[in-house]
Amino acid sequence: MGALLGLGVLAALLGTGGAISCYNCTSSDGYNCTTNEATCSATVNSCITIARDEKQGDEDKERTVYEKKCNSDDRLCNQFYGLTAGTYRLRWNSTCCRADRCNVPEITLLPSSGLPNGLQCRSCFARGSDVCVPSEVVNCTGLQTRCIQFAATAATGFEDLRVAFVGCATRSLCELGAVALFASQRPAVVKTNVCSRAGVAMGGLPLLCLGGLLFWALRS
Incomplete structure (x- = not known):
């Protein structure tokens, strides 16, 4: 009985103690970067996918950058941020998920x-x-x-x-x-x-x- 209880406790510890893994990449050419993985730190509770467009000055061309990585700040999850300040422009979209290598789906940057x-x-x-x-x-x-x-x-x-x-x-x-x-x-x-x-x-x-x-x- 004691041996079975010990195995149960061990299984519980193993089930909750492992850090999640996320795809980890940055690309300016679409989402062609889901082959790289990273084991997240203990403070990370989700994987995040980001699409962002930043402009400085008189640039007219959209330069969308895509990111996939470990995420420890829920303020960044499932958000759209926009900013116009001086000559700087920002559009930023994100989505989060909470499982190993779950940040596969693409997201679309909201139109300007x-x-x-x-x-x-x-x-x-x-x-x-x-x-x-x-x-x-x-x-x-x-x-x-x-x-x-x-x-x-x-x-x-x-x-x-x-x-x-x-x-x-x-x-x-x-x-x-x-x-x-x-x-x-x-x-x-x-x-x-x-x-x-x-x-x-x-x-x-x-x-x-x-x-x-x-x-x-x-x-x-």
């Missing part, structure tokens, strides 16, 4: 909506710096109905992790998404993460962004 939705935010973007002074007004488009003000700094030697931006964002990006996307590295520390409803395009400045200008003026 270039149609203004009647809202505006002050706007700027800086990578490698935790300071960004908004100097222009940007027209929000599609699902971007919030003005976001975000800044993350980093320890010496990790300057490339610093980022600051003010602009139009989807509600999902405001609700902790910016922290997960732009400050997920351990040396990065969030300094500012504030959102408000975007202002109606009538030539006035949204209250949040006026506050943001005052915030940075006081810091300098």
Whole structure:
């Protein structure tokens, strides 16, 4: 009886103690990367598939990048994030699953909506710096109905992790998404993460962004 009980306990431990495995790859040419696998750490509870499109400057061509990897932050699961800040544009889709090598299915990046939705935010973007002074007004488009003000700094030697931006964002990006996307590295520390409803395009400045200008003026 004791031997059977011991075997049962051992089986239970073996059943719950193993880390999951996920496909692990990055590709700018579709999903042709499901042959690489990674055994996830103990903190990981899901596999994630991501499609993202980032633009900086006057680029017109869509450059979609696909990722499959282990995921330990549920804020990134089954989400769409959108951001317009300065000359930076982001669209980001994801899906998660919780089993070995389950992140096989493809996902489709939501189409970009270039149609203004009647809202505006002050706007700027800086990578490698935790300071960004908004100097222009940007027209929000599609699902971007919030003005976001975000800044993350980093320890010496990790300057490339610093980022600051003010602009139009989807509600999902405001609700902790910016922290997960732009400050997920351990040396990065969030300094500012504030959102408000975007202002109606009538030539006035949204209250949040006026506050943001005052915030940075006081810091300098």
